[in-house]
Amino acid sequence: MSKQQELIARLTAAFKPHFLVVENESHMHSSGRGANSHFKIVLVSEHFDGLSKVARHRKLYQFLAEDLAQGIHALALHLYTKEEWLQREETTPKSTNCVGVGH
Template structure:
């Protein structure tokens, strides 16, 4: 249920126009059923005028507890509504993990 916690916290903090939280743990060398690697696509007007580093830091601050308690990786894709529109709603795919398919 870590993914649901992440989603709830991000919704409360950023009032997103669009939010997608994807558990990508299955693509990594972790036990089956893990919730340790996530891809987050977050579109929010709170990001207007902010650099990507600032956006990411603000997300890390909101998710500090999850990062301390076992979330190993966050692939963050953060956009304003205008940036999202310009992308035509296309988010880059996550790269493959070299250790995927084998369990720890």
């Protein structure tokens, strides 16, 4: 199972998402940290109801603390309640390229 598949399985079990996308964006970065170093997570869950954006991020960082200690260098987190998600016009936020890519 790839790291991306593992993250999907664990996030699904823990957060029972309404919507979930996990993208391995390591290829977009020039950090030299490897193929499983940068991930974008778009997660819509009722577990975020009543939580501020900062509290949601803390919750995910705590959940993924071991992964961050063992090779994941960066996470782009887009965390929504179901109500917030349904009010959005775009489905998956776009990512920015690393400054060092292509230079």
